[in-house]
Amino acid sequence: xxxxxxxxxxxxxxxxxxxxxxxxxxxxxxxxxxxxxxxxxxxxxxxxxxxxxxxxxxxxxxxxxxxxxxxxxxxxxxxxxxxxxxxxxxxxxxxxxxxxxxxxxxxxxxxxxxxxxxxxxxxxxxxxxxxxxxxxxxxxxxxxxxxxxxxxxxxxxxxxxxxxxxxxxxxxxxxxxxxxxxxxxxxxxxxxxxxxxxxxx
Numbered sequence: 001x002x003x004x005x006x007x008x009x010x011x012x013x014x015x016x017x018x019x020x021x022x023x024x025x026x027x028x029x030x031x032x033x034x035x036x037x038x039x040x041x042x043x044x045x046x047x048x049x050x051x052x053x054x055x056x057x058x059x060x061x062x063x064x065x066x067x068x069x070x071x072x073x074x075x076x077x078x079x080x081x082x083x084x085x086x087x088x089x090x091x092x093x094x095x096x097x098x099x100x101x102x103x104x105x106x107x108x109x110x111x112x113x114x115x116x117x118x119x120x121x122x123x124x125x126x127x128x129x130x131x132x133x134x135x136x137x138x139x140x141x142x143x144x145x146x147x148x149x150x151x152x153x154x155x156x157x158x159x160x161x162x163x164x165x166x167x168x169x170x171x172x173x174x175x176x177x178x179x180x181x182x183x184x185x186x187x188x189x190x191x192x193x194x195x196x197x198x199x200x201x
Contacts (some may be wrong), residue, residue, distance in 0.1 A: 069158070077146050077161075085143040091136025098129035131175065138168035 002009060008018070102125030109121070145161035 074150065078150055081143050081146040081150075084139050084146070088136050088139035088143055091132055091139065095129045095133045095136060098125045098132070102126045102129070134171050135168055138164050138171065142168065 010018070102122035104122075105125065106120075106122030142161055142164035145157045145164060148157035149161060
C-alpha cells in the first residue's frame, strides 16, 4: 500500500511510513494519521488542553469521503460557544427593549396633541426588532448545537450547527444587500431633488 501523506510505498505488514512517519494502517482503517490523535470523547483526548494548530489537522478518509473531527476543531467550537451565546442573549434583550420602547413611544406621543405622525415612529422600533430577532434565533440555535456536540451528540448536532451558521450569514448577507440598495436609492433621490431644485423655473 501507499502512504496517504507522501505517497511512498509501504509494506502491508508495516504500520508507519519510513519516509514521513505517518501511521498508514490507522489511515487505511479510517482512523488518524498521527499517533495520539484521538476523536473528541475518545481515550487520549483531554478537553482541558488547548491544542496548537500545528498538532492536529482535519483528516480526510478517502474510503468514506468523511472529514474526521479532531480535538482542535472541538476546542475551537468550545471556545466559540460562550461568545455566540452572549451575542444571542444580547440580541433577544435588544429585541425586547425595542418592542417596549416602540410601545411606550406610541402610547406617549398619541396622548400629545399636535404630535402628528410621530406616534408612527414606534412602529419603526417594532420593524427593527423584527429584523434583529432572526439573527438572534440563528445564533442561539448554533450555540445549542455546539453544546449538544460537545456532549457527544455526534453528526446531527454538527449538521445543525452548520445549518444555523448558513442561515445566519445568508440572512445577514441579504439584509446587507437590501440596506445598500436603500442607501443607493436615497442618494439617487437626493441628487435628483437637488438637481430639480437648482433648475430655473
